[in-house]
Amino acid sequence: MASPRRDQLVQTALQLFCQHGFHATGIDTILAKAGVAKMTLYNHFASKDELIVAALQLRQKQFFAWLDEENARIGSAADQPEGRLGALFDALKVWLLKAKLNGCIFTNAGAEFGNDDNPINREVKHYKQARIDYIKNVLGELSVNDTDTLAKQICMLLDGAIVAVQAGLEETSFDTAKNAALLLVAQQLASK
Amino acid sequence: MASPRRDQLVQTALQLFCQHGFHATGIDTILAKAGVAKMTLYNHFASKDELIVAALQLRQKQFFAWLDEENARIGSAADQPEGRLGALFDALKVWLLKAKLNGCIFTNAGAEFGNDDNPINREVKHYKQARIDYIKNVLGELSVNDTDTLAKQICMLLDGAIVAVQAGLEETSFDTAKNAALLLVAQQLASK
């Protein structure tokens, strides 16, 4: 399954899909940039859609690995609930403003591939749910009530901020979202 | 400028773009469904991109006209701030769950057309800003401080909920977003 050519393909594909979208990125463009022959691609993947799924899986793996690192780093530096979640938001802002990143690739995939039940959309759903679960876990350590609802609201604020930045509104949207998230957390802590 | 054929084209295009996205919807598909000849299209529009812009403008016009109606209807029924904003959210939920609507077409357009400065993205940005301004105006009547930040946060929650539903998560996401919005408003009112 694993192979240097395959990895090269998936990484290049992910990068190009992020920049230009899925339909707008042709197989030949990916192959040229990756320096891989077309037959090699179709030896590893049955179709372009399979390559897209692999690229989404790679992104998810990268993202949560990065999130674990950041969380560990923050965990030892901030004990206060607000500080911890706030630091996570700050880290996410850096991640999301990374060069040539056009919004959230999972949101973008959902936009491009209709609302039917296909492997790509399943990957999107899986990512969004995993992100909620991750935040829920962080909140759980903070001993807050109704972590499920709160985690969902935080993720909504995050996705909303990404959409706003992608649309060309101010990059301070991330901070605005962060403030809202902290207010919601504070309210939960107060009502406990 | 106005013409029955042109209107038919833009309406049909809007519907198909909503369902299947922009790249995935070909000119011929639109023409067949609209029952219009290809030369008629290129007599009214210089390119497919111009048709896309026209479709986005139509959607924006429809949306704000509908929003005005709902707002007027609500305004006479609910005087309480929470009731009014909550009713708006409930109305938006109905609008957004309308059949065959795959997320927010403006968010989708932003996803499909990179992050360069083109007429399509300008339309997206214009819509997102107009929506913020509208909410800000509603909040203004409620005499709340810092309406700008609050309006942006509410719009983020809305876009986040749309993304969540589009990804296949629960439709109750709208209610979860609504609750968060109401909490944020209540907090503003309390701290005044």
Next chain:
DNA sequence: TAAAAACCATACAGACCTGTATAGTTCGAA
């Protein structure tokens, strides 16, 4: 060292895409 697996380069099939060319048709207004 010999066989097997992975990969490369090129060409191409077949479909679909946007946009144009051309000629005929409907239909309202002067």
Next chain:
DNA sequence: TTCGAACTATACAGGTCTGTATGGTTTTTA
């Protein structure tokens, strides 16, 4: 009734797309 504008129908140019066929080359493995 005649002129002109808007529309239709069809064909096609030129490009791009995914995916396949074929045959040669490199690399790994036994």
